[in-house]
Amino acid sequence: xxxxxxxxxxxxxxxxxxxxxxxxxxxxxxxxxxxxxxxxxxxxxxxxxxxxxxxxxxxxxxxxxxxxxxxxxxxxxxxxxxxxxxxxxxxxxxxxxxxxxxxxxxxxxxxxxxxxxxxxxxxxxxxxxxxxxxxxxxxxxxxxxxxxxxxxxxxxxxxxxxxxxxxxxxxxxxxxxxxxxxxxxxxxxxxxxxxxxxxxxxxxxxxxxxx
Numbered sequence: 697x698x699x700x701x702x703x704x705x706x707x708x709x710x711x712x713x714x715x716x717x718x719x720x721x722x723x724x725x726x727x728x729x730x731x732x733x734x735x736x737x738x739x740x741x742x743x744x745x746x747x748x749x750x751x752x753x754x755x756x757x758x759x760x761x762x763x764x765x766x767x768x769x770x771x772x773x774x775x776x777x778x779x780x781x782x783x784x785x786x787x788x789x790x791x792x793x794x795x796x797x798x799x800x801x802x803x804x805x806x807x808x809x810x811x812x813x814x815x816x817x818x819x820x821x822x823x824x825x826x827x828x829x830x831x832x833x834x835x836x837x838x839x840x841x842x843x844x845x846x847x848x849x850x851x852x853x854x855x856x857x858x859x860x861x862x863x864x865x866x867x868x869x870x871x872x873x874x875x876x877x878x879x880x881x882x883x884x885x886x887x888x889x890x891x892x893x894x895x896x897x898x899x900x901x902x903x904x905x906x907x
Contacts, residue, residue, distance in 0.1 A: 855901015
């Protein structure tokens with residue numbers, strides 16, 4: 697049987713679609729619970745959370761991270777089903793970076809140029825690069841396990857998207873602890889941490905999700 701024929705047969709297999717849908721739904725819930733449990737056990741909210749919640753810059757971090765988590769999860773739900781188009785949701789993944797770039801541009805327009813570097817470097821870079829990957833471990837494991845119930849056409853890409861979704865969840869929790877609220881800081885350090893998890897997801901996906 698040709699590979700294309702096998703993919704078409706899998707795409708028409710209703711029990712597989714149902715099974716992976718339920719598995720991924722459970723993976724999202726379990727991933728959030730694991731990441732959240734680890735966050736509250738090890739880190740917790742920043743000390744000035746009450747006053748921080750009154751600022752637009754603090755709240756905007758969650759707009760970006762939740763947009764990333766939501767769109768990446770939507771792609772994960774589709775990428776495990778062979779033959780399903782990813783075009784619309786693939787473009788939707790651009791929402792988070794576009795929002796972040798726009799916010800950084802606004803900050804650069806209203807703040808003195810000599811303050812840009814300090815805002816971008818911030819004070820918590822090493823925590824960002826450590827904690828986001830750490831908080832991503834549970835969600836990534838859950839997504840990869842769930843995707844094994846499906847048949848992703850490109851295992852590496854599926855693993856990378858799983859890493860993107862996992863790091864979006866993790867970044868949402870971490871953002872409530874991070875005291876660097878500047879969009880310039882988020883623009884520099886969050887993507888590096890997210891790229892690390894996405895890269896690990898790609899490598900693991902190629903090994904675990906092959907069929």
